[in-house]
Amino acid sequence: MIFLIIVPCILCCVYAWRRRKKNLEGKLPPIYSGAWPFVGHIHLWFRGCKYLFWPRLLDMQRDCLDQGGVTYIYSGTNSAYTYYALADPSDCAKVANNCNKKFFPLEETIKAIFEDGLATAADPVWEKRRNLLEPMFDQISARLDVVNQHAKKLAGELAPKVQNGFFDPIKILQNTIMGILLRTIYGAIEDKEQDSYKIALQEISDVVYERHRSFLKHNKLVFRWSNLKRRQDELVRTLKALTNEVNMDSGMDPYLWFLFSEPITLLDRFLRLENKGVYSEQNVVDEVNGFLFGGYNTMVNSLQFILVMIGSYAAVQECIYTEIYNILSDSIREVNTEDLNNFIYLHAVIIEVLRLYPAVTKVSRKTQSSVDLKKYTIDPGTNCLLFIYAMNRHKSWGADRDEFKPERWLGGSTDFNIATFGLGRRSCIGMQLALNTMKIILIYLLREYKVIADHTKLVLKQELMLTPESGYYIALEKRQRS
Template sequence: MLTVVLILVILGCCLIVWFRRNNNEEPPALNGYFPLIGHAHLLIGAGNIHLWIYLKEIAYECLNAGGVMSIFHGPKTVYCVADPDDFLTVADTCLQKDCFNEFAKPWLGDGLATSDLTTWKEHRKLLDPAFSQAFTDGFLTVFNKQARRLVKELEVKAGKGTFDHFVYTRKNALETTFFTVFGEDFNDKSFLSIYQQKMDQMLNILVERFKKPWLHCDYIYRWSALRKQQDDCMKILLNISNTVLKKKKAVYLNNGKNQNIKKETNGPKFKAFIDLLLELAIEKDAFNDEEIREHVDTLMFGGHDTVASVLMYTILLVGSYSGVQKKILEELQSIFGDSNRDVTRADLSQLVYLEAVINESMRIYPIMPISTRRLDRDVQLKNCTLKKGRTCLLFIFGVNRHPMWGPDAEKFKPERWLGSTTPDCPTAIAGFGVGRRVCIGNVSLPQSLPCDGRLTLSAATLLWLWVRFPQLEKCSCDKHECSVDNKYLSII
């Protein structure tokens, strides 16, 4: 009897393999498929380094297969799209997020990255004005202050051997995001380190869950050790946000909304995101307290690690290419001369080469290599149809290596963003996502820029001062020593 069952199971598995390989209606399958678990074995137990190497392999396999592929994560069929046109089609047709984002729902609830579509449409419309140029101009003073703070901290390390600069960009970006979101500075350093630790832990928990397909099932996950860790972590993070929210709300109600807008002596008015959310909640009844908490936590989560990582990669790249560093310095010299004044919005639109450097750094090392969509309808692509109900991975890492970038796509070459050499394709700048659900945190620069690109204000401002960092200015060697650990494997 057992032998018969075994034979039937083996036959069933062979049939599934045959069907998945020969189903011409589906995009080609990724190599390395195993019956039942599909490609999940490639992720199980994988550390960060392995994940990045694997990502690169999938990118090239997908591009060689025409830009669209099927991946089987356990019983689930997941599509992977690296063709720029098809990427845009999916991004604009289906706006609902999937899996990874849903894992974060107990924490981020109806925040923009995790809400259902109806809530997302309503809330995104309300929040978009918060990222308008007029609003974010109020942050310039904060960015300038933070940039000086970062340089001061790095100065201590200069000339004293290798050090991990991500520790510094991360701390600085966390402080900046906390201030712009909550309107409060981190005066208590131990509080900063707990907050950072718990944010890290949450991200690791989400990634661990994604890697293990059996934990995708809520019922199994509920009984796992990982869920226990998630609950403990969330308790601390929620406590921090709720405490600040309570305090801010009391101030708003006591003093009226105008008290929450700080007038900076030399610049535009600064208003923290939480104050805007409170205003919308109290004056227009747009959000309840829980929704405000979910939005601020989403902005904290989405805002700090991303900016810190872009800075970290850009610093490594610029440090490794002395020619690029020289050109940035020439551009800065032409705009600022020897002045040590603050950066203004007008300056940013002149930093054309620096913007090309940041775009190129984000192309080579996209810190969010994949974005997800749930297909709420069949989607017709150039050469196949993706089926309703499935998950689609919008493969930013793959698009960034598409043949449209030429045979030297792996090369760090900021010049490709200048003049007419940039591919004429809306998906060329994919680092922030594309289409209607693009990252809310990117800030448009004036359309007059040659490459019509997008540059995070904070990244530009911080980089400006970093490049002025005296020790680096003097250095003209090609051999900066880069300390690369797990986190930054893509540099290897």
């Protein structure tokens, strides 16, 4: 009897599955391999969210490229886990230029932390803020005094590491980057507050990552009753209180700003906007936290990759040193904007490392109107995942696409088409600030020391960002000035 019920049921399911597959054929891009009938790729989310692990993400990207640059990834009928994955640069650009909207599978966690900050806001709030913030970022990116001071301090702190074997540079890099970001935003800030920020940001990242990893906690009800949610609430309160406190301590009185002809920190500029009724006090707090979150781990991780690559290629390092010497000679003066424009080779090295190791490996978009890709048309309201890592290593870069070749950026081409800072209108607003900061840090570091590393030992892992898991230690030798 049981047999008579079960067998027809199974046959019906198989029939329905094959019919559905046939109906979708031609309309949808190829399905990412490993889909189970009906539930699709949901199994990837179980067992510690294997989906998130770097080997799995690499496989998704390879599969996407092998199948023509677009694949379909789905989990049953759950639209939050169903999307087009794209790795073809021109298709990705079409999607990114079509829409400013993102999709977040765990939206309420992201919103709890950043509310309607620039990185999470949707139109029309986003558009208005982006227009206001872009000129402010242009101005603060040109503020190099803070970066010079911190880069000089970093070079001093590295002195005890000389001839002392391989070491992990992460703590020194974290302190330097946090110091630069906080002082660019707030001006004067105490070391104690800097440490509290560092801890709060790190823990918030861990909580977001932990929720991504444990599929059960994606469920709002399960998450609401979990310790992780309590920890998230606690950290959000701490971070906001900290930002409020520092705002009060270091912010210029909003009613006195007009006494100063040119405000210098990001916060001063914000207060002008708040004063004009554009941002509320809470908006400022959320926005500032978004900038810290957006700039901190991205720059720390990128610098780790850059040091490993420079330390592995002695000839490249010598060329950078020659450039430093040609531009600054023996002078210990601060690096200015004009100097930075002359650092053509250093720029090429940084961009080449960022191409190979983008801290942000994928970005999301939700289409607002239909988009014609090379082979498919995407309907409005479709979730898309754009694979930055795969775009940066696409075959259009040439047969040597996986090789580290800074020269590919020399020779007059000013094309800037790596996807590391995102694509379209929602690309990174902090790009210039990040590039200036990383260049100045490297100039101070490389004029004092030779870096030694071995990129062949580099093992990657995917947390919220692409992170070196091992093989990222460096050693230093004192440079003898010739």
